[in-house]
Amino acid sequence: MRDLGDIRVEIDQVDKEILNLFNKRMELACQVAEYKIATGKKVYDKEREDAKLEKLSSYVDDDFSEQAVKELYTQIMSISRKKQFAILQERGVSFDTGFTQVDNFDFSDAIVCFQGVQGAYSQLAMLAFFDDEMKDSFHVDLWRDAMEAISTGKADYAVLPIENSLAGSIEENFDLLSEYNVAIIGEQILKVDHALLGVKGATINDIKTVYSHPKAIAQCENYIRKYHIDWDVKNLRNTAMSAQKIQDDGDKTQAAIGSKYNAVLYNLDILEESIQDDKNNETRFIIVSKDKKYKKSADKISLCLEISHEPGSLYRILSNLIFNGINMNRIESRPIKGVNWQYRFFIDIDGNLNDEAVRNALTGLKEECVSIRVLGNY
Structure with missing residues (x-):
């Protein structure tokens, strides 16, 4: 030996x-x-x-x-x-992203839309992001309606939920990002604090039916299963619409899951506060525009990729990030419509479109992907 x-x-x-x-x-x-x-x-x-x-x-x-x-x-x-x-x-x-760098955004003449009725969490996210800078705002029924509003010029910006720390991704909005030629220009993290809302004078013992958005219901699943398994839980488009329904129906046996802000807005009683299962529950909202711009200080990039359907293709694509020292902090896959068992990938990476390493990586991704689109730098 x-x-x-x-x-x-x-x-x-x-x-x-x-x-x-x-x-x-x-x-x-x-x-x-x-x-x-x-x-x-x-x-x-x-x-x-x-x-x-x-x-x-x-x-x-x-x-x-x-x-x-x-x-x-x-x-x-x-x-x-x-x-x-x-x-x-x-x-x-290099890969032309189609984006223009700006020092800052001017929202003084901005018209912003959000999905849901008055009091929706999307509205709260909008108020937190734009503060008093925007000119006006309006609400729409569907997330697709919000995309249409900015695509047609009725609104300059739209606010959309994209993921929740407990219930996960809002899949429909990822699909809409791939369908519409829009850009993410910012994000807003909003703490989700759900309350049980009923008509004036109602008590928890009166409640038989509860309305809310499916994601909000999922975020309160343990609370409902542990204490109120006998409730008839029904889905509506959003939490604010659920609160509005409770006000309109005036039925003491009905309640809504929504924010405490909705209690004030729709003249309801808060029957119980903070009923979400995770007290650190947060939702990430994105602010989208048809103008492809990014701030000089932006440090997160969202990409949408389609890659070849063969062994090792995802590894090969991600190696463009590895060799350029770029951190990927999120990846999400969604089925490609009309093509069974093939997927589109949504990736968030750290960096700015003006960074040399990012430009190198994007040049490689452009060559090696079936298709690539920069969704935003914010």
Whole structure:
């Protein structure tokens, strides 16, 4: 048996030889980049890479080594592409995001819409984000109506919930972001504090039917199951609409789950406060516009990607973030309509569209994705 120290010395020597060859390969990759810049050819050549992997793996004679060779050279070619993308970026060949940088936003003439009736959490998020800067606001029935309002120019901005810390994502709004050509220009985190609201003089013992938005009901599921399993729980479009219904019906056996603000707005009694299961419950709202602008101080980027439906494609795409040192803090998948079992990815990353690392990563993503869209930098 050979001495371990002797073996390691030999491994170190082999590693040096590998590194020398790797450096030579990267020099050749730079020459390839210069050629592709001059000729306008794309960096990512899938057919060439697939053929190369098949040829290299044919040089070994067992299944383990074949897979190992494919993994190794998939990484090497991925690194090579990242180097070429960086060179393209240096030469001014980059992905045009369509966004314009501004120092700040002027909301003094802004008209803002939100989904739901007066008192909806979307309205509270709107008031928190815009404060007193906006000119006017109005509400719409559906989230799609809000998208239509900014697309047609009836509103300058719309406020939409996108995810809740307890109940998860608002899937419909992710689909709407992919459907409408709009931009996210900001976000507002709103603490969700649900109360049980009834008509004046009602008590909890009177209640038989409770109305609210499905997500709000989900956020109070443990409370309902533990204390009031006999309630008939029904869905409505939003919490404020539920409170409005309780006021309109005037029925002591009905209650709504909504914010305490709705009790004042619709002249209701608060039968119980803070009934949400998670007392740290928060909802993230996005502010969208048809104008693609971002502030110089923006530090979060939202992307929408479609990638090829094949093994390793998501890993290959995300490597553009890894090699550029970019942190991904969220990923969400949604089915692509009309194509069974294929998905669109929504990704949030840290950074600004003016950052060199971000520009490098976007250049690579543009080449390697089936499609990519920057949803916003905020």
